[in-house]
Amino acid sequence: MPEVIFNGPAGRLEGRFQPATRRNAPIAMILHPHPQFGGTMNNAITYRLFYMFKERGFAVLRFNFRGVGRSQGVFDHGSGELSDAASALDWVQGVHPDARSCWVAGFSFGAWIGMQLLMRRPEIEGFISVAPPANLHDFSFLAPCPSSGLIVHGDSDKVAPPKDVQTLVDKLKTQKGIVIEQRTLPQTNHFFEKQLDELIDICGNYVDRRLAMVSA
Template identity: 65%
Template sequence: MPEVIFPGPDGRLEGRYHPQKVKDAPIAIVLHPHPQFGGTMNNRVVYNLHYAFHSLGFTVLRFNFRGVGRSQGEYDQGIGELSDAAAALDYLQSMNPNSKHCWVAGFSFGAWIGMQLLMRRPEFTGFVSVSPPADRYDFSFLAPCPSSGLIINGSADRVAPPADTTALVNKLHEQKGITITHKEMDGAGHFFEDPMMDPMIEEVKQYVSRRLTETTR
């Protein structure tokens, strides 16, 4: 998988780009957890999400937000990180101009950034939010949420309490025209430590595969 360096709004950004041989393959961008708490594109959840999408036929890009790894810049309270994600999507789309489907997946802080990106970019056809930190970040911007997607969390999550995730899902359920699928995995923590990682990834793959089948009929 080639390492890539592409221009961001505050300097170069470092990523891992995993193309398919098919020119019009769907594309997906994967966003990592909080930079100030050790989050990088090599986080296990992010890494496994990346390969899950690739195994389903997606061309995938994951990258380090500003100030992480070889990405230039400094942490910017989520504002700059959202701009980084938009720049990464621009790069991914420039490499795959014929792609018909575009997805965003994010873990924890990356889920919050991913949902904001979803609001700004109408080309997204689906999303996956893993362990969204609905207790500490405001998700009220999802009014209305522009795309159907999967929200997945653990019942034993001590970082992002399950009750807050359920409240977020219930608000989104009230909106018309989209379908939010919610999966709370019994016994899983915030990071889906083993043995919960594989079942979580399998849930994601089944959901995305089903959505792809529906859109290609």
């Protein structure tokens, strides 16, 4: 898994990139949790999502937002991090220009950034949002949500309470033309402790079903 450094809007960004073996393989980009609370591209959920997509033949990128690890810049409360994500997607598309589709997956803060990126980049056709913090950040920009995707969260999450995630899901499900799948894991906190394998299985099965629909 090559270490990569690419240019972002606030300086160099550090990432890990797994190339695809097929020229037209899809792209996936994985976004990590909140930088000010220890979030990095090596977060366990971010790391496992990366390998889940790798095992399915995607070209996969995970990277550190500005100010994290060896990435330059300072935390920018979301707006700069969204620009980082857009630059990262530009970079991976430049490396893998023949990709037939693009996915974004994020955990917590990364889920919020990823869903904002959906609104900017129409080529993103699938998303996975793990424990989106609908109580902490405004998701009203999803009007309408442009892509179908999966939202997974725990019923014992005190960081992103289930009732707030449910409100977000209910709003998204009223839109025509997209399908939002929701999975709520019982007795599960924000970090999916002891349920990480189940989380990754749910996400992998969802991607498998979506890929099967495309190839059918």
